[in-house]
Amino acid sequence: MVPPEPPPGGKERIYEIRGLRFHHGTQFRLAVDELHLDAGEKLAIVGPNGSGKTTLLRILAFLERPAAAARFRYRGRDVPSRVAPPRRGLAFLRQQPCIFSGSTAQNVAYPLRLRRLPAVEIRPRVAAMLAVMDLEARAQTPARSLSGGEQRRLALARVLIGDPAVILLDEPTAHLDKRSREIVEQILAGSAAALLLTTHDLRLAHRLAQRVVHLDGGRVVARLPENVLAGQAAGDRLTTARGMTLLLGEAVPAGPLKVAIDPRNLVLSTAPLDSSMRNRLRGRVVALHERGSGILLEIDCGETLTAVITRESYRQMGLNLHSEVHVSFKAQAVEVLTDVRVAGSDPPPDRAEKP
Amino acid sequence: MRFLLESFHEALRLIAALDRDLLAALLTTLRVSLTSTAIGALLSLPAAFLLARHEFTGKRAVLILLRTALAFPTVAVGLFVYAFIARSAPLGSLRLLFTPGAIIIGQVLLIVPLMTALAHAALQEKIRDVFEEAVLLGASPAAASWKTVIEARLAILTALATGLGRVISEVGVSLILGGNIRGLTRTITTAISLETSAGHFAQAFALGLVLTTLVLLLNLAIHATGGRHGSS
Numbered sequence: 001m002v003p004p005e006p007p008p009g010g011k012e013r014i015y016e017i018r019g020l021r022f023h024h025g026t027q028f029r030l031a032v033d034e035l036h037l038d039a040g041e042k043l044a045i046v047g048p049n050g051s052g053k054t055t056l057l058r059i060l061a062f063l064e065r066p067a068a069a070a071r072f073r074y075r076g077r078d079v080p081s082r083v084a085p086p087r088r089g090l091a092f093l094r095q096q097p098c099i100f101s102g103s104t105a106q107n108v109a110y111p112l113r114l115r116r117l118p119a120v121e122i123r124p125r126v127a128a129m130l131a132v133m134d135l136e137a138r139a140q141t142p143a144r145s146l147s148g149g150e151q152r153r154l155a156l157a158r159v160l161i162g163d164p165a166v167i168l169l170d171e172p173t174a175h176l177d178k179r180s181r182e183i184v185e186q187i188l189a190g191s192a193a194a195l196l197l198t199t200h201d202l203r204l205a206h207r208l209a210q211r212v213v214h215l216d217g218g219r220v221v222a223r224l225p226e227n228v229l230a231g232q233a234a235g236d237r238l239t240t241a242r243g244m245t246l247l248l249g250e251a252v253p254a255g256p257l258k259v260a261i262d263p264r265n266l267v268l269s270t271a272p273l274d275s276s277m278r279n280r281l282r283g284r285v286v287a288l289h290e291r292g293s294g295i296l297l298e299i300d301c302g303e304t305l306t307a308v309i310t311r312e313s314y315r316q317m318g319l320n321l322h323s324e325v326h327v328s329f330k331a332q333a334v335e336v337l338t339d340v341r342v343a344g345s346d347p348p349p350d351r352a353e354k355p
Numbered sequence: 356m357r358f359l360l361e362s363f364h365e366a367l368r369l370i371a372a373l374d375r376d377l378l379a380a381l382l383t384t385l386r387v388s389l390t391s392t393a394i395g396a397l398l399s400l401p402a403a404f405l406l407a408r409h410e411f412t413g414k415r416a417v418l419i420l421l422r423t424a425l426a427f428p429t430v431a432v433g434l435f436v437y438a439f440i441a442r443s444a445p446l447g448s449l450r451l452l453f454t455p456g457a458i459i460i461g462q463v464l465l466i467v468p469l470m471t472a473l474a475h476a477a478l479q480e481k482i483r484d485v486f487e488e489a490v491l492l493g494a495s496p497a498a499a500s501w502k503t504v505i506e507a508r509l510a511i512l513t514a515l516a517t518g519l520g521r522v523i524s525e526v527g528v529s530l531i532l533g534g535n536i537r538g539l540t541r542t543i544t545t546a547i548s549l550e551t552s553a554g555h556f557a558q559a560f561a562l563g564l565v566l567t568t569l570v571l572l573l574n575l576a577i578h579a580t581g582g583r584h585g586s587s
Binding site (some may be wrong): 063092094101114115158162 | 484485487488489490491492493494498502505506
C-alpha cells in the first residue's frame, strides 16, 4: 500500500521499456524503442487521436500483452508474458471509467472494501477524499446520476483513495467542464505519485509534466513537432537560455515560462519582411526533412526552430542546407504553455476540444 | 358462449373452494419448477460467465447452438430424456421415469441453454467494463467476477425469471417424463390437458386461471424490480 522508499542514490524505476511492439491481428499499432518512468516523476504522452496512447497505457496497466518487448520491467521486475503480474500500487484511470451502481460514497469506498478495511477506517477516508474532489454534497447520490464531470472526479477519487504509487491517466481532462478540469489538474499537480498521462492538450502536458513525449502513428517521436521553448519571462518578452528573445501576445508575470510555436505559423523569407509580425529572427537552415506533403526545416536562430512549408514554396525560395533565412511570426502565435491564469485572463479553450 | 361462462363460473367456485386436486397440482408445479430453475441457474450462470469472460475458438458455434436450443420443442426434450431413462434404457435401472426427478432433469435441459444465453447477453455487456474496472481498483479475479454479477443482477434475475416462466408453463416434458400421475407428477399443465381431453372444462379452466395468475405475478415481480432500479 505504501510505496517503497526509493533506494539510496536514486529513485525507484517504475517502468523500464525497450523495444516494445504491439500488433492488433496483423495490424501494426505501437512501437516504443525506449520509455521509462521513475518514482514521483510526471510524464506526459502527447499525440493525436488514434496515435496509440490508449494502447500504450493498457499495456502499461497489464491489460494488453505486447507482441514483443526486449525489456519490459515494472518496479524492478520483468513483467511475465503469461500470468497476471502484481499490480499493487498501480492505478489506471481510463478515459471512460465504469461507474458502479450505488452511491458516490460506495463507489469511492470500493477499493478500501476490497482490502477488508474496517468501516470505521473507511468512512473518514472516503469523506476526506470526497471533500478534496468537491463531491461531499453528492456522497449519498446514486453515482450514475452524477454529471459527466462529477463522474470523472468520482473515478479519480476512487483511484486516489488507494494511495497508488503509480497512476496512469488516459486523457484525464478531456471533455471536462472548467470547474472539474481545475480540480483534477490541481490534484494531479500536487500528487506525489509517479504520473503517466496521455493528452492531446500540449498546454496541459507542459503544465503538469516534467517530461513530454510525443506519440504519432504508434511511434514515439523524439523531437516535438511544436517549437517548445523555455526561458525567463519579463513583461511581454521571453528570453531563452541561449539568448534568443521572443515577443509574446500579452504581458505575463516575470519568471520561468514555457511557450510553443506551431511550425505552420512560422513565415520564412529570403529577405527581411516589412509586416505586422513582431517577431523577426534570422537564422540558418540546419536540417531538412520531407514530412507528408510539405518540407520540414530546422532553422538555427540561436535556438533551433522547426518550420513547415509546402514543397511549392520550398522550390520557389531555392532553399538549401545552410541557406540564410528570415523567420517571422506574430506575437500571438507564441502560445504560453505554463499556467499564467494568475495574470487574470482565462486560457483560451483547448484547440483540440473544438468539434 | 353460455357454456363458456358456465365453465368459468364453475372454475372460480373450484378455486374458491381450494379444490384438493387443484392445490396438489399447483404445489407439484411450484416444487418441480423452482427446483429446475435453481439447478438450471447453478449450471447456466457459471457457464454464461465463462462464455462472457473468455475468448476461444468455437465460441461463436456454442452461442449459435445455445440460441438454437432456445427454440427446442419441449416434447423433443422430453423424448430425448425418455430415451435415456426408460426401463430398458441405459439409465433405466435408476427408476427415474414418471417421477418428479425425471421432470426436473428434462426441465433443466430445457432451460439451461435459455438462461445461459440470456445471462451471457447480460454479462457480455458488462464484463469488459465492470470486470476490468474492478481489477484496476485492486480486485482479485474472484472479487471482480462477483462485482460483475452484482452489477448485472437485474438482467440475471430476468434471465432466471424467464427460465422459471418457461418451466412453469411447459407441458411436453412434464407429460412425457412425469406421466401425469395424480398427486405425484401431475402439474397444472398436464392436469389441464387431461381434464380437457376428459371433457372437464371447468376444472381445466380453473387450472388455466391459476397458471395464468402465477405467470402474471412472476412478470409483475420482474417488472417491479426493474422499474425501481432502472434498466441497468
